[in-house]
Amino acid sequence: MEGQDSLQEMRKDVDALAALARQLYEASEDFPAVNRNSKRILASVEMLKINLEEA
Amino acid sequence: MNREAPYWNPYLERLTRDSLERLQLKKFKRILTWAYSNSVFHRTLYHDAGVHPDDINSLDDVRRVPKVEKSMMQPIQRKDPFPYGDALCVDLEDVCVFRQTSGTTGQPVYQPDTWQDWEWWMECWATLLWAQGYRPHDRVFLPFGYNVFVAFWAAHYASEKIGCETIPGGVLDTKSRILKIQELQATALMATPTYILGMADTARNQLHLDPAALPITKITCAGEPGALIPATKKRIEEAWGAKVYDHAGATEIGAWGFECSCQPGALHVNEVMFLAEVDDLETGNPVTELGRRGKLIITALDRFAQPCIRFDSKDIVEIGEDRCECGRTYKLFKGGVIGRADDITKVKGVLLAPSAIEDVVRSVQGLGNEYEVIVDKKGDADNITLKVELAEDMADAAMAELKAVLATQLRLKTNLGYNLEFFALNSLPRYEVKARRFKDLRKKER
Numbered sequence: 097m098e099g100q101d102s103l104q105e106m107r108k109d110v111d112a113l114a115a116l117a118r119q120l121y122e123a124s125e126d127f128p129a130v131n132r133n134s135k136r137i138l139a140s141v142e143m144l145k146i147n148l149e150e151a
Numbered sequence: 152m153n154r155e156a157p158y159w160n161p162y163l164e165r166l167t168r169d170s171l172e173r174l175q176l177k178k179f180k181r182i183l184t185w186a187y188s189n190s191v192f193h194r195t196l197y198h199d200a201g202v203h204p205d206d207i208n209s210l211d212d213v214r215r216v217p218k219v220e221k222s223m224m225q226p227i228q229r230k231d232p233f234p235y236g237d238a239l240c241v242d243l244e245d246v247c248v249f250r251q252t253s254g255t256t257g258q259p260v261y262q263p264d265t266w267q268d269w270e271w272w273m274e275c276w277a278t279l280l281w282a283q284g285y286r287p288h289d290r291v292f293l294p295f296g297y298n299v300f301v302a303f304w305a306a307h308y309a310s311e312k313i314g315c316e317t318i319p320g321g322v323l324d325t326k327s328r329i330l331k332i333q334e335l336q337a338t339a340l341m342a343t344p345t346y347i348l349g350m351a352d353t354a355r356n357q358l359h360l361d362p363a364a365l366p367i368t369k370i371t372c373a374g375e376p377g378a379l380i381p382a383t384k385k386r387i388e389e390a391w392g393a394k395v396y397d398h399a400g401a402t403e404i405g406a407w408g409f410e411c412s413c414q415p416g417a418l419h420v421n422e423v424m425f426l427a428e429v430d431d432l433e434t435g436n437p438v439t440e441l442g443r444r445g446k447l448i449i450t451a452l453d454r455f456a457q458p459c460i461r462f463d464s465k466d467i468v469e470i471g472e473d474r475c476e477c478g479r480t481y482k483l484f485k486g487g488v489i490g491r492a493d494d495i496t497k498v499k500g501v502l503l504a505p506s507a508i509e510d511v512v513r514s515v516q517g518l519g520n521e522y523e524v525i526v527d528k529k530g531d532a533d534n535i536t537l538k539v540e541l542a543e544d545m546a547d548a549a550m551a552e553l554k555a556v557l558a559t560q561l562r563l564k565t566n567l568g569y570n571l572e573f574f575a576l577n578s579l580p581r582y583e584v585k586a587r588r589f590k591d592l593r594k595k596e597r
Binding site: 103135136138139140142143146147148149150151 | 160162163166170171173174178265266267269270271274423424453
């Protein structure tokens with residue numbers, strides 16, 4: 097699970113997730129339900145980044 | 152999900168020392184740069200000390216960065232951006248939760264957190280709860296006042312994050328809480344050691360219920376030392392028939408330390424989230440040798456709204472062994488938080504840590520759980536009084552024997568003689584949040 101290759105794969109997935117959430121957030125200025133939920137996802141995505149950060 | 156997985160994060164919790172320190176340095180530079188760029192308070196502090204984030208290129212360089220004390224935060228708050236003042240590093244609109252310190256050492260410090268910071272708090276707590284054996288099948292009861300103090304708030308949400316069924320036991324009296332634990336068959340409990348012991352007394356004396364017969368299998372303590380004071384841990388474990396684990400944290404810092412399920416008699420520092428330094432109490436020089444004690448200086452490496460960088464925690468810790476049976480590579484502090492720099496004091500020329508008195512009181516058969524220590528002066532000489540409760544009435548001869556045992560143990564463990572005063576059970580003050588059992592009246596006289 098935590099081998100270097102799978103860590104790299106997970107990091108790529110997290111970056112993709114962050115990009116998607118950011119896109120939703122930026123596209124939803126007039127749509128609070130999407131804007132607030134995507135911002136909250138971004139906060140969770142940061143935890144994924146912390147948990148997988150390269151040492 | 153594999154419930155048997157031993158680590159919340161199998162990658163970070165077993166990093167080699169070199170990798171761990173490399174990551175800590177990277178994170179330290181990041182948070183320092185963030186604070187320098189976004190907070191007038193931090194930028195001014197570092198500018199005045201002649202330190203720029205670009206100057207920090209090793210963990211030794213970290214010591215060039217000025218420390219922050221609680222007393223420095225108090226005067227900058229209650230100003231714009233209201234109420235946090237110049238240490239705030241994010242837009243006020245991004246702050247989603249307010250907490251404050253208890254104010255036991257002065258004006259309370261306000262603590263803002265964003266969603267991201269709050270997620271981080273939960274992540275710290277999830278790490279420690281998983282290490283203590285919390286799993287999704289657990290039913291967790293939290294008997295604390297859900298209010299402005301951070302207390303077990305993050306524990307609540309971390310318990311949810313793990314997938315435990317989480318029961319908010321606020322705004323109930325102690326008896327109702329015990330009955331709710333019984334009714335719902337809760338398997339885990341979190342509170343201060345003082346409150347957990349008080350709950351056991353209430354169960355036995357008022358509900359005629361043996362707490363050990365309840366299905367609680369693990370208890371996480373926080374808020375005050377105790378769960379790593381051997382005699383206190385033993386009393387709680389015997390009363391509840393459960394494993395007791397310690398945890399350390401603070402509103403301004405975060406949940407930085409935890410005892411794992413191996414119960415090594417020490418706290419692991421969550422070194423991925425925190426950089427912990429230990430300073431000699433007198434010289435301020437770094438302490439790294441096994442068995443040496445000092446004051447904890449700590450940095451929260453991933454907390455951004457109001458950064459905590461080289462914060463003087465006033466907590467006294469002792470450097471422990473490098474390794475634990477659990478396999479985590481995080482450093483250990485033996486005995487957890489041994490005391491507070493504010494509380495460790497010289498009495499009759501002897502350095503006294505109040506936790507040593509607690510260890511004696513709770514190891515003597517026949518004494519209750521509560522006690523109070525009062526240091527004052529008689530003429531020019533220090534005078535120390537220990538007030539204790541008797542677990543039950545006893546004959547004069549038994550009382551004299553108990554007094555002799557207590558006096559001998561206190562002399563052995565603290566090198567001091569005490570005036571001993573005995574009281575009936577439930578005579579001394581009870582504490583629900585932070586117990587203040589050590590009173591140094593000499594400080595007021597100065």
